[in-house]
Amino acid sequence: MAGVVSYGAYIPYHRISREEFQRAWGGFAMPGEKAVANFDEDSITMAVEAAKDCLIGMDSVKIDALFLASTTLPYKEKLGSAIVSAALNLPANVRTVDFAGSLRVGTSALGCALDAINAGAARRVLVVAADTRIGAPAGQFEQALGDGAAALLLGDDDLIAEIQDSYFISDEFSGVWRADGDEFLRSWEDRMILDEGYSRVLPIAISELMQRCSLEPKDFAKVVYDAPVDVRRHARIANGLGFDPSQVQDTMFMTVGNTGSALATMMLVAALEEASPRDRILLTSYGNGADAFAMEVTDDINKLGERRGIKKHLESKRMVKNYETYLRWRDLLTLEPARRPERPPMSISELWREREQLLALCGQICTSCGTPQYEVRPGRVCVVCQAKDHFEPYCFADKKAGIFTFTQDRLQTSNDPPNTAVVVDFDGGGRGMFDLTDRDPEEVEVAMTVEMTFRKLYFNRGVHNYYWKARPVRC
């Protein structure tokens, strides 16, 4: 029987207090804070982070398929999961699929992965859900929506949780939606969409699943289901079905916000972090219908190595200075450009040719003198011993490094000035010059330890330019 082999999650380093929205616009502030992707993050980069967290201690060569779920993928026509797969340096024969179009695509991808495993078509499937939805300024969505990602490695052995049954509902309905070309969410009148959408459909899915499994609310250690923007509706569901509040997994509304298609999976990761062997967990996600799963945690949950998951990512944070910074990061303002040269066009042929260096941060090691070396355009002749074509691949993405020197540049265009650039020396050898992200400029110093993180440098002429940056070790 298929189930969960490993989990991981990602929450951006930055949070904004919801009082900042009230400061800007007046009116009402929702309580708490929300997680805000940095200007160089999107659903692809967050998916990579969550996947890397999930794959700690796992053999990525065994992965047969990568399913990426999101409603905020950067391309209409171009595969997001292929970018994530390249960044993770997965084998070329991995099956990559994007799941999009609904807030329950995270669990839909999970369902398809389980089917593939149960059918014997795959042994290990990595499912990643990530979202960075933007609410229009001055609205309730702006305050409610947060950014985040979660990943599950699914398989048929070494399970930390067996998924025992599932139930699905499809329900055509325009409650909250975005049409092609819409930047922001649209919504019909609140009570109607909750009464006839979320609050009607979710309980049916949960009840039907429990009936199929011959289980009752008291049989579950945790019930995990995502929340609408109006979180008060979340508690009412459990109450109506007879769950005790202690059984209900927290929605992270006060700390992260509503992360869309990633929310249910993130909540499941949070539940698994606290789970004990033989706990039953009920997972449900809503969006034009509902997906529901019943699972039971195994003894192996205690063998899973340490990961950042939800808990550690939650604890590691820095507040965004103010609402104006948020607008700038989300590209919601047109700013005066620096008087610096315009970006030259992206060369797709070079991006393709150097994809291993650019997307997976792969370099090479000289087999004659043993020097690891990283360059976007890799050398053919060793920079140290001048041996020609004596190299083996050598990956830097998972290496920690120390800052050798740095600057804080105020001349170049930036969405988060000053631009902090660093020269780093990797543990085990090799050097590179990178941007430093998720940093407090005041705290940067020579010898600080950094790790590498997959980011979006910029969007230019229709191309999102993904690459690696350094960041102070997160936690």
Add this chain to the structure above:
Amino acid sequence: MGESIKDKVAIIGMGCTQFGELWDKNVTDLMVEAAYEAYEDAGVEPSDIEAAWVGTFYEYSGMAGMAAGVPLRLQYKPVTRVENMCCTGSDALRNASYAVAARVYDIALAIGAEKIKDQGLSGLQGASGAGVHVYPSVAPPGIFAMLATRYFARYGLNPEEGKTMLAKISVKSHHNGSLNPKAHLRRKVTVEQVLNAPIIAWPLGVFDCCGVSDGSAAAVVVRAEDARKFREDPVYIKALQICIGHGQGNVRSDWDYTHIEETVRAGMAAYTEAGIKNPREEISMAEVHDCFSITEALIMEDLQFSPRGKVKEDIDSGFFELTGGLPVQPDGGLKSFGHPVGASGLRMMYEMYKQLQGKAGERQLKDPSLGLIHNLGGPPSSPAISCLIAGL
């Protein structure tokens, strides 16, 4: 190993335009002014020029031999464009010198020019076409600022000590530039002003950065044995050295970011070529590539003017001032002239030439005999370096 160039080639005429934001001049104006000053100084006619090497870095300042062929109307002459980043002007002079030394031509012109200020940008522009651009988003000041960060860390200078050391470099060059009618920036500044100026790329502030200017400079060269037919006081080439990076500094982790190996090597090669044993004692004056204050500090150590890690002592003692033991940037340097890339090397040589002839006006040094010019092009992790020496 070939022969030394020492005393085989002489400069018999030089020209240099006013440098600055020359809104009313185009690149033809600049080249014509520099070349015709050089022709007149050498006592030659334009038609006497047999071949030319022209240095431009930016394609908008002129490409191919036509970069000089068209503005100077060098009718049906062999002209070659040289580009070696910030060494461009010096390398044009090097190529012209080699050509006359080889007896292929008797009289050759080296000219460099750049018309940067038409681009409407702050600072210098890189050169890049379609590609994958993932270099950190820092402009040249940021790249060089990393040298300062590391220098401070290595030698235990706190930010105030380090920035004060650098400020004194800029104060000295601004002072010299204030005495030079051809300089772009002619205002003296104080250490306090430099320290309080806005930061461009930490730890470098605006006064740690050189200006951005238009300008042109030119030299007419002949074989040494012919030089006195043209003038009584020719200036002789003593060394022409280039040293080029191989992409090592940001790949190998053993580069210290507090010295530039290519400058060390170009300097040593130039001293060998010129027969100099003790550069600190023997070199009379130097124009070096002070694109940023920290660059000049490192160059002083790399060229053996100051012991390693001790440049601060020489800066504090005024050793590099006009009245010091080894005046550096007597004309005001890139700091006061800005850096029209293709022209800079020849602008530096213009100052050495005038100083050696005793024609440097208020800035005139006492009895100089050897002048060194140095350029650093591209990133310090893998630069193009030129080191030229001229003398009587």
